[in-house]
Amino acid sequence: MIRLDGVHVRHKARSGGLFSRDAVHALTDATMEVKRGEIVGLVGESGCGKSTMARVLTGLQRPTDGKVLFHGRDLWEMTGAERRGDFGSAVGVVFQDPSTALNPRLTVRQILRDPLDVHRRGTREAREARVEELLDLVGLPGHTLEALPGQLSGGQRQRVAIARALALEPELIVADEPTSALDVSVRAQVLNLLVDLRDRLGLGMVFISHDIQTVRYLADRIAVLYLGRIVEEGRAAEVAGAPRHPYTEALLSATPSLLETTERIVLTGPVPSATNPPPGCPFTTRCWKADDACATAFPTESSGPGGHRWHCVHPQPTTSSPSGDPAPVPPARSTA
Numbered sequence: 001m002i003r004l005d006g007v008h009v010r011h012k013a014r015s016g017g018l019f020s021r022d023a024v025h026a027l028t029d030a031t032m033e034v035k036r037g038e039i040v041g042l043v044g045e046s047g048c049g050k051s052t053m054a055r056v057l058t059g060l061q062r063p064t065d066g067k068v069l070f071h072g073r074d075l076w077e078m079t080g081a082e083r084r085g086d087f088g089s090a091v092g093v094v095f096q097d098p099s100t101a102l103n104p105r106l107t108v109r110q111i112l113r114d115p116l117d118v119h120r121r122g123t124r125e126a127r128e129a130r131v132e133e134l135l136d137l138v139g140l141p142g143h144t145l146e147a148l149p150g151q152l153s154g155g156q157r158q159r160v161a162i163a164r165a166l167a168l169e170p171e172l173i174v175a176d177e178p179t180s181a182l183d184v185s186v187r188a189q190v191l192n193l194l195v196d197l198r199d200r201l202g203l204g205m206v207f208i209s210h211d212i213q214t215v216r217y218l219a220d221r222i223a224v225l226y227l228g229r230i231v232e233e234g235r236a237a238e239v240a241g242a243p244r245h246p247y248t249e250a251l252l253s254a255t256p257s258l259l260e261t262t263e264r265i266v267l268t269g270p271v272p273s274a275t276n277p278p279p280g281c282p283f284t285t286r287c288w289k290a291d292d293a294c295a296t297a298f299p300t301e302s303s304g305p306g307g308h309r310w311h312c313v314h315p316q317p318t319t320s321s322p323s324g325d326p327a328p329v330p331p332a333r334s335t336a
């Protein structure tokens with residue numbers, strides 16, 4: 001449905017309010033695709049390029065290089081009207097914080113009707129019927145329609161935001177950390193709702209999170225981002241059950257599940273600056289396996305079964321089954 005082909009996003013770096021000659025490499029050579037009915041999880045630490053990827057996928061950010069193909073058509077060769085119209089209605093976005101994403105002065109009815117009015121969808125009666133259908137889709141009771149966002153709980157507000165994203169019957173939903181601002185008690189409900197909507201509507205979905213254990217629970221495929229690069233990508237069972245990139249293993253060990261006995265890998269130091277990143281593997285400065293071979297050039301792509309691919313000179317051995325079973329306990333280590 002949608003494919004990024006060698007996408008780069010670079011920004012001009014600023015220092016002290018002035019633009020410098022340096023570039024911020026927010027995304028480098030990103031290639032990935034999302035099929036209909038599939039949930040792709042994007043994971044990585046803060047600043048690794050997740051939101052940039054979301055902006056590229058939703059047409060809000062034009063790549064500096066590379067292509068965004070929607071059903072094979074180059075998004076940036078479409079006219080502005082096509083991009084806003086056909087593409088704009090085919091992609092829905094759910095943001096992290098529903099408190100700031102919803103206009104506090106509009107009722108839920110007005111919030112849900114707004115995209116239908118802007119895109120002139122059907123008659124007035126048809127739009128009203130669609131608004132009620134949307135509320136039903138996300139499991140909210142009818143009286144919610146007359147409420148203001150401030151009168152709803154965080155979980156209910158996020159359901160409204162999801163309903164709004166569905167208003168124009170999109171093919172793709174991009175959800176940028178949609179549960180991070182919510183109470184722990186309602187997170188699972190919102191995650192279940194997203195999976196349920198994918199199943200019922202056959203949507204493609206990109207789910208962005210810094211928490212690989214959450215992503216593993218609902219995604220079909222996972223792409224792991226580090227300093228603007230996709231360092232590993234594949235089916236969730238392989239990436240989370242038998243990771244090949246040390247960074248993926250470190251992310252997995254950071255939030256171990258109750259069933260797993262994998263020892264925690266402590267990554268020391270921050271993610272390096274995205275301004276003029278080093279030519280080699282971006283993970284070199286924090287990797288316990290790094291040697292001179294890692295510092296010279298970005299590792300070429302290696303691949304395994306099911307489209308599993310990774311960029312690492314010293315990949316993790318394939319020790320565990322890709323069924324998601326726990327990997328054997330690795331030796332204790334730290335990058336300190």
Ligand SMILES: Nc1ncnc2c1ncn2[C@@H]1O[C@H](COP(=O)(O)OP(=O)(O)OP(=O)(O)O)[C@@H](O)[C@H]1O
Pocket residue numbers: 011012013024025026044045046047048049050051052053274
């Ligand atoms: N408009 C911009 N101008 C300059 N640099 C930018 C701009 N937007 C993003 N960046 C930089 O690009 C890199 C990737 O940012 P991005 O927001 O995509 O990361 P992220 O993984 O979403 O982080 P977070 O989880 O904190 O939102 C960061 O180094 C960020 O500082």
